[in-house]
Structure formats: structure tokens, C-alpha cells
Amino acid sequence: MKKSALFLFAILLFGALIAQNVVRTELLNLAKDEYPVFSESNLAMNCGSTGLCVLVEASDSKYYVYNNGIKSGPFNTADEAMKVCKYSEQSTQMHLSENYYVGAFEPVYSGEAAKIVFNGISYGPYTYVAAANASPDKKHFMAVAKKGDNMVCVSDLMPETIIQGQPQAFHWNASNSIGMVVLKTGFDMRSLDTLDLSSMSEDEKLAYMLKLGEEIENTKEELFVLLTDDKIYGPFDSGSFGSTNPAFLLSSPNHWIIKIGTKLYIDGTLVKDFADNYFNLSDVYFSPDAKKYAVLFYDKIVFSDGSEYMYPILVNQCNKNSNLIEWLCFENESKIVYYSRTW
Numbered sequence: 001m002k003k004s005a006l007f008l009f010a011i012l013l014f015g016a017l018i019a020q021n022v023v024r025t026e027l028l029n030l031a032k033d034e035y036p037v038f039s040e041s042n043l044a045m046n047c048g049s050t051g052l053c054v055l056v057e058a059s060d061s062k063y064y065v066y067n068n069g070i071k072s073g074p075f076n077t078a079d080e081a082m083k084v085c086k087y088s089e090q091s092t093q094m095h096l097s098e099n100y101y102v103g104a105f106e107p108v109y110s111g112e113a114a115k116i117v118f119n120g121i122s123y124g125p126y127t128y129v130a131a132a133n134a135s136p137d138k139k140h141f142m143a144v145a146k147k148g149d150n151m152v153c154v155s156d157l158m159p160e161t162i163i164q165g166q167p168q169a170f171h172w173n174a175s176n177s178i179g180m181v182v183l184k185t186g187f188d189m190r191s192l193d194t195l196d197l198s199s200m201s202e203d204e205k206l207a208y209m210l211k212l213g214e215e216i217e218n219t220k221e222e223l224f225v226l227l228t229d230d231k232i233y234g235p236f237d238s239g240s241f242g243s244t245n246p247a248f249l250l251s252s253p254n255h256w257i258i259k260i261g262t263k264l265y266i267d268g269t270l271v272k273d274f275a276d277n278y279f280n281l282s283d284v285y286f287s288p289d290a291k292k293y294a295v296l297f298y299d300k301i302v303f304s305d306g307s308e309y310m311y312p313i314l315v316n317q318c319n320k321n322s323n324l325i326e327w328l329c330f331e332n333e334s335k336i337v338y339y340s341r342t343w
Contacts, residue, residue, distance in 0.1 A: 021342040027052060027328075028066055028336040033059035036330065038313055040078050042085045045326050047318040050338055053085035095285055095317040097174045097248035104132050105141075116143050116154060123154050133170035135179065142170055142179045142228065155179060157228035165224060168241070173248035173256070179228040180248070180256065182241055185221060225258070225268065233268035236260060245281050251317070255290035257281065266290055272304070285317045285325055287343035294325060301327060309339065 027050060030036065034056040042053040054066045055078055063081040064073030075081035107114040113125035116132060118141045130151070132143035143154045144167040153161045157179060165183035172179050222235035225246060237260065246258040258265040259281040262274045267290075274295070283296035294303045296315060302308050312327035313336075326340040 025338045045316040131167040135176040137176045173253040175253040183224045252290040292343045
């Protein structure tokens with residue numbers, strides 16, 4: 001009876017894996033009383049090909065190495081053992097665009113007015129330019145400037161747009177076709193640059209400064225995201241974003257993501273609140289159309305279709321336009337297993 005139940009479970013598991021387009025391959029079985037030292041091992045994946053050079057420590061305190069399935073040793077030290085490994089990391093994991101920062105360029109001032117000159121075209125005049133940023137290929141730009149009583153976003157990719165807040169970061173997608181600026185509302189400290197208290201008495205100065213301090217303290221700080229396709233998102237909590245949050249996707253340059261607490265947004269739309277499960281944006285992987293995803297948590301990897309697998313020791317998003325994602329797991333304290341699935 002037990003064998004029949006086990007056989008039935010194996011069939012159901014196999015059927016579930018096939019239904020989810022999952023391939024499972026056992027790459028390595030360790031000997032009894034051997035313990036892997038993954039921090040000193042060399043593990044690599046590259047779209048179906050794998051390289052394993054695994055350092056293990058045995059119960060006799062000797063070290064052994066499994067280099068693509070071939071065992072060598074014993075060795076007295078880990079350093080001596082790892083000389084067996086000759087190859088380097090092969091993972092192709094690159095799922096977020098790194099075009100989030102480009103050096104600023106200076107506006108041209110004439111008297112008290114400022115103009116932005118980019119690729120021979122002049123924009124302005126403005127009271128001042130808070131920040132200006134060019135795309136990595138230098139074909140496009142974004143800038144935030146003061147014009148009259150308003151802050152405006154200026155770009156060759158969109159009409160001049162009145163905005164709220166001051167620029168915090170610029171981002172560009174991988175194809176340099178869309179720009180993004182993160183804006184933070186609150187008191188504009190640059191407005192104090194022209195403050196003149198010389199005509200006030202000491203009592204008037206004190207009263208003014210107290211009122212100013214109260215105004216600064218009571219001004220609400222919020223974050224907004226403006227894209228050069230003339231869409232603005234927010235407000236978001238002022239402490240939500242980091243240097244790569246939000247970020248564009250390499251696999252889908254026209255799509256971008258935000259993580260706020262345990263919530264995941266795609267193109268400004270909430271797609272999932274993971275409740276008590278916290279994650280890093282760098283641990284989220286997307287299909288090429290940005291409609292499906294996988295999230296790596298501290299104890300598992302979870303896919304957008306609800307399927308879960310044990311925590312992987314390595315994950316690779318295969319090539320930016322591929323539908324394949326692959327990962328390695330250490331199972332039953334003895335097996336290194338390769339998984340792959342299509343979105």
C-alpha cells in the first residue's frame with residue numbers, strides 16, 4: 001500500500017512539473033557525511049548549460065571537490081582543493097536596466113535666465129535648472145527647471161510639463177527610448193536663495209523664521225514618477241525608493257517596476273501584495289512581456305501562477321529575450337538539482 005501511494009505521488013508530481021513546463025535534472029549526489037561549502041564553490045548556468053565545481057567537507061575534516069561530476073581529493077585545505085576549478089562564472093543574469101544614472105550637463109545662463117541647449121536646440125528661458133540628464137547614447141535628455149511660479153519637466157521626448165517637486169533621480173530604459181524622473185515634493189530650499197531679510201527688524205526676522213520653520217515642517221513629502229511618454233504616477237511614500245527602485249526591465253525596455261514595502265508594481269499598477277513576505281527588487285525575474293514573474297524569498301522561489309519551489313542557491317534569467325528561467329537547488333542535504341521552466 002505504501003509503495004502504491006508513493007508511486008501515485010511520483011506520477012502526480014511528474015505531471016505537475018510537465019504541466020508547468022518545468023524540467024528537473026539531478027546534477028550531483030554527494031557521498032554520505034559530505035557537506036557542501038557553497039560560499040567557496042563555483043556554480044554557473046548559461047541557458048541550459050551548467051558548470052559545477054563544488055567544494056565539500058567530509059566528516060574527517062578533509063576537503064573534496066566535485067568538478068562537473070568528477071571527484072578529487074582529499075585535500076587538507078579549502079584553498080588547495082579549489083585549485084581544481086578552472087572556469088569562471090557563466091551566468092547571464094541581467095534583468096534590470098543599469099541606465100539609471102548618467103552625468104548631468106550644465107545649462108547656459110544669460111543674465112538671470114537659463115537655457116538648456118541640447119544637440120543644437122535651445123529650450124527656455126528658465127529661472128533656474130534644478131537638474132539635467134542625458135540618455136547614455138546622448139540622443140535624448142530630461143531636465144527639471146523653474147519657470148515662473150512653476151516647476152516644469154523639459155525633454156526632447158515630450159512637451160514641457162508642469163510638475164510637483166524636485167528631481168531625485170533619472171532613469172533610462174535599455175533602448176534609451178523612455179526617460180524617467182523621480183520627483184519629491186516638499187519645501188523647495190532653493191527658494192531661500194533669494195531671501196532678503198535686510199529690511200526687517202530683529203523681531204520681524206524672528207517671527208518670519210519661526211513661520212518659515214513651521215511651513216517647512218508641515219510641508220508633506222511625497223514621491224512621484226514621471227515618464228517621457230507623458231504619464232505620471234504617485235504619490236508614493238517619500239522613503240520608498242532607492243537608487244535602482246524604480247527600474248526599467250532589460251527583457252522589456254518599455255516596462256518598469258517599483259517595489260514599495262511588500263508590494264510589487266509593474267508600469268505603476270499594483271500586481272501583487274506579498275503581505276508579510278519581504279523581497280528585494282533585484283530578486284524579481286520577469287518574462288519578456290513583463291506579464292509573468294518569479295520572486296525569490298528567503299525560503300522559496302514563487303511564480304506568478306502560484307507555483308512554489310524550495311529556495312534556490314542560484315537563479316538565472318536566461319538572455320533578455322528568452323522565455324527560459326533556470327535555477328539550482330540543494331535538496332535532501334545531498335543533491336544538487338537543476339530546474340528550468342518556460343514562462
